[in-house]
Amino acid sequence: MTIDPLPVLIAIALLGAAAAVPIAARWVRVAQREHYVPGSVSRMAQLWVQTEAISLVVFLTAAASTAAALLVPIVVPEDDATSGHLLCASLTAFTVVLLAFFPVGLPMRGRSAKLAMTSRVKRLLVVWIALHLVIGLGLLALIGPAGVALTLLLSAPLSDLALAITAPIEKAGSKKFVVAAQKRLAQVRPRVIAITGSYGKTSTKNYVAHLLSATFTTVASPASFNNRLGLSRAVNDKLVPGTEVFVAEMGIFGPGEIRELSTYFPPDIAAITVIGEAHLQRMGSTDVIFTAKAEITERAGTVVLPIDDPRLEALAEQCAAQGKRVVTVSCVAGGVADVVLSPGDKGEPSSLVIGRGAEPVLVTVSNTGHAVNVAVAAAIALAADVPVATIAARLADLPGSQHRAEVQQAPSGALVIDDTYNSNPVGALRALEGAASLAAERGGPLVVVTPGMVELGPVQAERNHAFGAAIAAAGGLLFAVARTNRSALLAGYASAGAAGAPGAIPVDLRDAAVAHAVEAAGDRGVILYENDLPDHYP
Secondary structure, eight states, X not given: OOOOHHHHHHHHHHHHHHHHXXXXXXXXXXXXXXXXXXXXXXXXXXXXXXXXXXXHHXXXXXXXXXHHHHHHHHHSOGGGHHHHHHHHHHHHHHHHXXXXXXXXXXXXXXXXXXXXXXXXXXXXXHHHHHHHHHHHHHXXXXXXXXXXXXXXXXXXXXXXXXXXXXXXXXXXXXXXHHHHHHHHHHHHOOEEEEXXXXXXXXXXHHHHHHHHTTTSOEEEOOTTOOSHHHHHHHHHHHOOTTOOEEEEEOOOSSTTHHHHHHHHSOOSEEEEOOOOSTTHHHHOSHHHHHHHHHGGGSSOSEEEEETTSHHHHHHHHHHHHTTXXXXXXXXXXXXXXXXXXXXOSTTSOEEEEESTTOOOEEEOOSOTTTHHHHHHHHHHHHHTTOOHHHHHHHGGGOOOBTTBSEEEEOTTSOEEEEEOSSOOHHHHHHHHHHHHHHHHHHTOOEEEEEOOOOSOGXXXXXXHHHHHHHHHHTTEEEEEESSSSHHHHHHHHHHTOOTTOOOEEEESSHHHHHHHHHHHHTTTOEEEEEOOOOTTOO
C-alpha cells in the first residue's frame, strides 16, 4: 500500500503553523521585555532550560524526536518508504505539539508584563513569520516533515535573527525623532548634564534636578528614559524655551552606546556614579563596563568622578591632562576630593564637605549604598556653579525615587521597604542593613521577599548565595520567589548557620510571597521587597 505524501506534508505544515502561534507569542514578548536586543531570546530560553526541569525534559525530548525523524529516511529500507514516511510524520507531529508548550510555564500573554502590540512588535512579527515560513517550507521541501520540527526547535535563535534584521530598520525609522531632538537642543541651548553608572543613575539624576532647580530652570529626563529614543522623547516633549539645564540619564547595553548618545546629546558636564557588576551578563567584566561608561567623558568640558575607584581616579587624571575641568568625589572618611561624604558612625548622620577647605554640612543618608549618589549629585551642582549655601540647604529634602528603597506603612502596621527596581549586590546589602535596623528599632520580625539579582553573568550565583547568607545573618525570614536564583538564595541562607534565623521558604509566585510576608510581619515587622522579576523569567 502506498500513500500520497503531499497531503501529509500539507497537514504537517498546517500543524507547524498552528504551533507557531503560541511560540511567536512567547518569544516576541520576551524580545519586547528584553528591549529588542539580539541574543536576548536565546539567553532566556537557555535560562528556562537550566532552571525548569520540565522545560529541559520537553526540549531534550523534542530534540531527540527531531533527530529520530531526520534519521528515519536513512534507517528505513527504501522498499518500505510508506512506513518510513508515516513514522517521520508522526515523530514530527509529536515534536511540534511538544514545542507549542515550550518553555513550560512561560505564559503567552503574561501576567506582570503583557505583550504590547506596538508598531515595532508588528514589524518584528512580520519578519519573524517570514523567516519561519521561508526556512520551514524550505526544509520541508528538502528533508521532509522533520524540517518543520527543526525550524520550530530553533525558534529562539531565529527570533534573535529577526531582531538583528529589524534593528537597523528600526534605527533608521526612528531617526526623525532624534533629528527633531537635536534641533530642539540647538534652539533651546540648555547646558546638558549627562549621568551614567552601573547603578544610582536615576536617583542621582533626581537629586541633581532638585539641587539645581532653585538656581536654574531645569528639566530632567523622566523615569528611566536613558537610551537614544527615550532621551529624544524627553527633549521633544519637555524641553521648552527658557530651559537652562537638561539632566540626562544615559544607560548602555554595550560598548559604544554612550559614545553615540553623546553625539546626539553632547554633555557639558558628565558624571559617573559607580562602576559595578550590573552589566556583567552582557559585558563580561567590570573593566569592559568601565571602558564603556568612560565614553561619557569624551565630549564633556567638565567631568564629575568618584575617585575611590582606582579606575575612575586614573580617568580623572586623564581628563585633567586633556584640559577638562574635573570635580572629584570621595565617600571615604578623610578622603581628599572636591566633595567628600564621610559616613557617620551607626545612627549618626553623614558629613558632607563641598569644596576643599569648606565647613562640613551634616547630611542624613539612609544608607552608605546611596552615599555616592548624594555626593556625586552635590559635585554636579558644584560643577554647575550652584552656590554652596544653596546646595547645602537643598540637601535636607532630597527626593526619593519610586521603587528604590521607598519606605511605606502597610495597612497591617508593618513597614514596607520597596526596593524592587535596579537591584544590585551593593544596593541589596545596604537595603537589607537598613531594613534590619528598622526591624530592630520596632521590635518586630524582618521579612525579605526577593527573586534575587539577575544580569550578573559569571558571579550571579555567588552574589545571590551571599545575599541569602546575609539575610540569615540579619535574622530575616526569606521568601525566595520563582526559580531563577532560588537554589543560590536557599543555599546561601543555609550556609550562614545563623542561630535563631526563622528560615527560608521557596515560593513560585510573588503574589503568594507577599501574602505570606504580610502575615509573618504582623503589625510591628519590616518587609523588604528586594527586586522584582517580570514573568518572562522562570
